Amino acid sequence: xxxxxxxxxxxxxxxxxxxxxxxxxxxxxxxxxxxxxxxxxxxxxxxxxxxxxxxxxxxxxxxxxxxxxxxxxxxxxxxxxxxxxxxxxxxxxxxxxxxxxxxxxxxxxxxxxxxx
Amino acid sequence: xxxxxxxxxxxxxxxxxxxxxxxxxxxxxxxxxxxxxxxxxxxxxxxxxxxxxxxxxxxxxxxxxxxxxxxxxxxxxxxxxxxxxxxxxxxxxxxxxxxxxxxxxxxxxxxxxxxx
Numbered sequence: 088x089x090x091x092x093x094x095x096x097x098x099x100x101x102x103x104x105x106x107x108x109x110x111x112x113x114x115x116x117x118x119x120x121x122x123x124x125x126x127x128x129x130x131x132x133x134x135x136x137x138x139x140x141x142x143x144x145x146x147x148x149x150x151x152x153x154x155x156x157x158x159x160x161x162x163x164x165x166x167x168x169x170x171x172x173x174x175x176x177x178x179x180x181x182x183x184x185x186x187x188x189x190x191x192x193x194x195x196x197x198x199x200x201x202x203x
Numbered sequence: 204x205x206x207x208x209x210x211x212x213x214x215x216x217x218x219x220x221x222x223x224x225x226x227x228x229x230x231x232x233x234x235x236x237x238x239x240x241x242x243x244x245x246x247x248x249x250x251x252x253x254x255x256x257x258x259x260x261x262x263x264x265x266x267x268x269x270x271x272x273x274x275x276x277x278x279x280x281x282x283x284x285x286x287x288x289x290x291x292x293x294x295x296x297x298x299x300x301x302x303x304x305x306x307x308x309x310x311x312x313x314x315x316x317x318x319x
Contacts, residue, residue, distance in 0.1 A: 121307045130207075130294055130310035177246065179307065190259075191308055195245040 089114040091178050093194035100168055101202055108163040108197045110152075110178030120161040121179040121191070122152055131177060137161060148172075173201045209295050209311035216318055221283040224314045227276055228297030236308065237270055237280050238294040246294075252278065285318045292316070 090113045100106045112118065119138055123131040135146040142154040152163045161178060178194040208227040216222050228235045236251040250260040255272040263270070267286070272278040282289055292315050296308040 119307075123307070123310075128315075130312045131296075131308075132310070133307050136307065181307070190248070190251065193246050 089118065089180050089182065089192050091180050091192055091194035093178055093197050095197050096195065097198045097200065099200045099202060102170055103167045105166050106164065106168050106172075106199065108176050108178075108199065110161045110163065110194060112159050112161065112178070112180045114159075114180060114182070116182055118180045118182060120152075120154060121181075122146075122150070122161070122163050123177040123179060123193075125175045125177065125196075127174070134163075134176070168199070168201045170201050170203065172199060174199060207295055207297050207309050207311035209293075209314050211314060212312065213315045214317070216285055216316070218286055218318055219284045220318075221281065222285045222289075222316060222318075224280040224293050224295075224316070226278045226280070226295030226311060228278070228295070229309055230276065232297035232299045232309070233275070234298045235272060235278050236296040236298075237278070238296065239291045240294060240313070241291045249280070282316075285316075287318045290316055290318050 092111045094109050121136045122134040124134045125131045134150060135144050135152055137144050137154040143151060145151045150163055150165045152161055154161055175196045175198050177196045179191045181191045207229055210225045214222060233254050237249040239247045239249055247262055249262045250270045251258055252272045255275060268282055270280045292313045294313045295311045298308045
């Protein structure tokens with residue numbers, strides 16, 4: 088079985104400061120990894136994903152995440168946050184194989200609050 | 204594509220009443236998922252369908268909850284009778300095996316249910 092752990096439920100940070108949201112996963116097989124963002128009163132939107140190849144993946148709005156197989160982690164980072172980044176962020180994992188019911192397993196989410 | 208469409212966006216109902224939530228997945232997606240999101244429990248998978256057939260309903264909290272997918276373009280989640288503890292945001296999501304690894308799931312905007 089696969090699982091995802093997001094240890095930080097809330098992360099407060101000042102605008103223009105760097106931030107890291109932690110995500111660790113557990114799986115006995117190869118996985119795909121995702122970060123989703125949920126802005127207030129909206130659904131979840133895909134932020135970025137790791138499928139294969141380069142372990143560092145980037146989004147169009149400055150976020151990046153690095154896949155670390157030895158540490159089974161997929162932490163999300165941004166060197167300088169903006170007020171508009173205030174949202175809840177979810178890490179998710181799914182099996183690379185076509186089996187497993189095509190199911191994504193989500194972490195419990197991290198609320199990022201950017202303050203002036 | 205209009206994305207995953209959920210209706211209504213907001214629903215307020217009295218305890219004991221029947222509530223029906225609706226979802227239209229993205230055309231061509233053959234997996235459909237129903238999630239519930241609360242502050243206490245985070246994002247919970249209730250049930251998911253593949254090719255209109257329920258695959259895993261182990262997340263459905265009680266017999267008061269039922270879900271159907273009569274065709275590839277429509278699904279309902281029904282609560283009868285509703286209780287105050289059912290108050291939550293209910294999300295529908297869809298995906299297909301061919302694009303799951305590229306896009307993960309596509310979520311609707313959710314239905315905010317309040318049972319008074």
